[in-house]
Amino acid sequence: MIFTFLFIFWLILNGKITMEIVLLGLILSMVVTRFSYKTIRVSRELEKKIINKFSKIIKYLFILLVEVIKANVDIIKLVLTKDPEISPTLKTIKVDLKSRISKVALANSITLTPGTITVTMNGDQYLIHAIVKSNLDDIEKSIFVEKLEELEE
Amino acid sequence: MELIRLIMMILFIGSGMFIFGVATFGLFKFDYILNRIHVAAKCDTLASLLIIIGLMFYSGLTITTLKLAIVVVFLWLSNPVGTHLIGQTEIITNKDIEKQCEVIE
Known part of the structure; x- marks a missing residue:
């Protein structure tokens, strides 16, 4: 899958399709794919997982x-009201997510x-900063946490 | 058809510029960095998306459209990271943060 992505990215950046571009793109994407299997945390199992969850990921982005x-x-x-009522708040919350990707997401x-x-x-x-305090209410159980937990299974 | 494209262009680029304008105004309205960062972080994402959609209508259905889509992806990925970094620096360096905002543990 990473190979396909790299190849499509290469074609888009080039803007046209000729013999040389396609050949060079195939070779380069192959090299980069091999490289990322060896060095960064990409594996065939991870790719399969991502393909299976593709529709859920699209829903999440929507x-x-x-x-x-x-x-x-x-x-x-808030910006256009004359004297906005702001109550800046800092709060530490704890969310149980396993994988690093879903934490960053x-x-x-x-x-x-x-x-x-x-x-x-x-x-x-x-550590979360909110400009109006009420925005912090049940942020631990927000829709994103729900969806990401669903994605992790 | 041309007319529809023109109208969509004006609509998207216009609303994007409006949001950017409001964001600039908001940056000067608030006085503390963590309040200002809200305006900068959020308005940039939607405004850049709208302006780039407008530019997609301008370019028509060519390879440029796809390139612009990639620009949106990278903007959306990098914008929150910049916000985290600025916020983190403020939290680390400001010793009396309780004066500026309420802290809940």
Whole structure:
């Protein structure tokens, strides 16, 4: 799968399809694929897992997009009101996620959603800053945690 | 058809620029870094997405459209990371953070 991705990426960056480009692309993607199997944590099992969960990942990205739009509307309202009521709060939360990828995905998703940003992440502890305190209510049980736990199975 | 494309272009690029404008305004409105960062982090993602969708309409269905899509992916991946780094630096270096915001353990 990583091979296919690299090859498509190469073709898009080149912009046209000729014999030399396709051949060179095939060789280069093969070399990089071998390299990443040996050095970084990519394996055939991981690739199979990702292919099986592809529809769920797409659904997750769609939810993320909706949340990003909501977040923006919130912030625009806050900026355009004259004296906004803000109550900045820092809170440490604990979320049990196993794999490193889903931890990073959760941290980035929290940053992109309404009123909250992840300041630091340490193991399973997340330090979260919220601009309005009520945004922190049940953030431990947010839809992202649910979806990521589902993805991990 | 051309007219529809033009309207979509104006709509997407216009709304993207509006959000960028609001974001710039918001940066000066708040006074503490962790409040400012909210505006910068969130508005950039949606505004860049909207402007790039507008540019996709401009370029039509060519290879450039796909290149622009890749630009969005990298922007969305790198934007939160920058936010984490700035926030982390503030938390580490600011000794009396309780003055600025309430801390819940």
